[in-house]
Amino acid sequence: MDAKILCLAVLSQGDASGYEIRKAVEDGPFGHIQDIGYSSIYPALSRLLEDGLVSVTEYAQERRPDKKVYRLTPDGRMTLLGALQEPTMPDRTRSDFLFRMLFADILPPATVEGMIDARLSEIRHCIARMEQRAQSGFDSPGEEFLNGFAMTVQRAMADYIEDNRYQLVGSALLPKRAVAE
Amino acid sequence: MDAKILCLAVLSQGDASGYEIRKAVEDGPFGHIQDIGYSSIYPALSRLLEDGLVSVTEYAQERRPDKKVYRLTPDGRMTLLGALQEPTMPDRTRSDFLFRMLFADILPPATVEGMIDARLSEIRHCIARMEQRAQSGFDSPGEEFLNGFAMTVQRAMADYIEDNRYQLVGSALLPKRAVAE
DNA sequence: GATAATTTATATCATTTTTATATATTTTTT
DNA sequence: AAAAAATATATAAAAATGATATAAATTATC
Numbered sequence: 009m010d011a012k013i014l015c016l017a018v019l020s021q022g023d024a025s026g027y028e029i030r031k032a033v034e035d036g037p038f039g040h041i042q043d044i045g046y047s048s049i050y051p052a053l054s055r056l057l058e059d060g061l062v063s064v065t066e067y068a069q070e071r072r073p074d075k076k077v078y079r080l081t082p083d084g085r086m087t088l089l090g091a092l093q094e095p096t097m098p099d100r101t102r103s104d105f106l107f108r109m110l111f112a113d114i115l116p117p118a119t120v121e122g123m124i125d126a127r128l129s130e131i132r133h134c135i136a137r138m139e140q141r142a143q144s145g146f147d148s149p150g151e152e153f154l155n156g157f158a159m160t161v162q163r164a165m166a167d168y169i170e171d172n173r174y175q176l177v178g179s180a181l182l183p184k185r186a187v188a189e
Numbered sequence: 190m191d192a193k194i195l196c197l198a199v200l201s202q203g204d205a206s207g208y209e210i211r212k213a214v215e216d217g218p219f220g221h222i223q224d225i226g227y228s229s230i231y232p233a234l235s236r237l238l239e240d241g242l243v244s245v246t247e248y249a250q251e252r253r254p255d256k257k258v259y260r261l262t263p264d265g266r267m268t269l270l271g272a273l274q275e276p277t278m279p280d281r282t283r284s285d286f287l288f289r290m291l292f293a294d295i296l297p298p299a300t301v302e303g304m305i306d307a308r309l310s311e312i313r314h315c316i317a318r319m320e321q322r323a324q325s326g327f328d329s330p331g332e333e334f335l336n337g338f339a340m341t342v343q344r345a346m347a348d349y350i351e352d353n354r355y356q357l358v359g360s361a362l363l364p365k366r367a368v369a370e
Numbered sequence: 371g372a373t374a375a376t377t378t379a380t381a382t383c384a385t386t387t388t389t390a391t392a393t394a395t396t397t398t399t400t
Numbered sequence: 401a402a403a404a405a406a407t408a409t410a411t412a413a414a415a416a417t418g419a420t421a422t423a424a425a426t427t428a429t430c
Contacts, residue, residue: 011387017288027408037291041284048387050410075408092292093300096285098311103222104277106338107198110218110331111273119274130279149356150291157287157349164345168338175334192416208379229416231381256379 011048012056014038016088019062019080021147026050026076037151040158053078061087112176124173131166135159192229193237195219197269200243200261202328207231207257216318218332221339234259242268293357305354312347316340 018029018038026049033044053076056062061084067075080088105127112120138159146152199210199219207230214225234257237243242265248256261269286308293301319340327333 017292025408026410027406031406038288041282041287043281043283043388045388046409047389047411051386089295092289092296096289096304096307099282099284099286099308100224101222101280101282102224103280105280106222106335107219108273108277109334110329111198112331112334113329114270115273123277126277127280148291148294149359150293153290153293153353153356154287156353157346160349161342161345164342165338168341172334172337175330178330206379207381208377212378224417226417227379227381228383228418232415 011044011052012061013088013091014042014044015049015052015056015078016061016080016084016091019078020085020088023077023079025078026053029053029078037154040154056084060084109176117177120177124169124176128166128169131162131169135162135166138162192225192233193242194269194272195223195225196230196233196237196259197242197261197265197272200259201266201269204258204260206259207234210234210259218335221335237265241265290357298358301358305350305357309347309350312343312350316343316347319343 014033015029018024018032018036021032024032026046029049030044030046033039033042053062053064057064057078061081062078063081065077065079067077105123108115108123109120138155142155142159146155195214196210199205199213199217202213205213207227210230211225211227214220214223234243234245238245238259242262243259244262246258246260248258286304289296289304290301319336323336323340327336
């Protein structure tokens, strides 16, 4: 259900092929808050086509699979608009990193250190991308809001990790409970 | 694969039934970063049992389904420890709320307002729960780290939304482009 | 005190999503 | 010149999710 709406959302900003939808989600503003793979996109597009929510034009290409460019129909636009007004489900985060940090005291300190550094550089990379995007301007107020939101949150994350990592790695270096010696 | 590791993780903190695993994830520290439903838990437990990573004791209960309490085996504990040291996948957020905010300029202002208020109260509720937990102390340094992390991040979110909501609702109240009149 | 709602407890089914794989050419990087 | 990445669609198998079924005890509300 979600993959279909996400496809409609991307198509609302312009015609695209399945491949281009993927790219748009990955490195466009949707990327921060949604994920999608080809194996969700292609079935979703087939279904949307069946339901008359998108139309398709095939461009024959030499020695490549035909490029199928999809376009939102009026019905599709209405469906999207309707879906956007349905009540939202609570946000959720899935973090392998934090999951592991919960067990920091039973993991090798070097492993914990490595994970923290990896996560920090991931966050910094992400922030850099958003700063760049901020300079090229936004297509909508929502995009600007989202970019600012993500930057703020990511910075808060990085700061917290930097300020509190000693709690974790310190805990791994020392025995959990004082042992009489 | 993930549901199994999550079950092992919960069981590493004490024996539990499927039902109790669900509860532990939902309102324990895992809740911030993982989700799991019964339809993932029960198959996962069956599989873990097959693989010898957990053992089970059935407690017959009058007029209720037997309660099956699962316990980590030494093999299970090693598997968990191994899984925790595997490289982490990038964190990801799925936000219905932010997705809708991307389209704030084409949604009715009242709808946008409502969504923002709903999200803010959700966040505040979440922060309150974490503050409470902070007072009752933590079982591990990881838990304390995670709780602090989540509080910091949620506060940053709430602050950003409060400070910037006018960008969205303002944009919905006024026409996107100045129209000559 | 009676009724309604929630909690306890397990489980399956249908749908959706994800991960991995297949194929094949062009463009870019090294 | 060779290797890697981008372009482009698609499917199969595995896993996760949401909905539903069942049933009684406990708690909350009127």
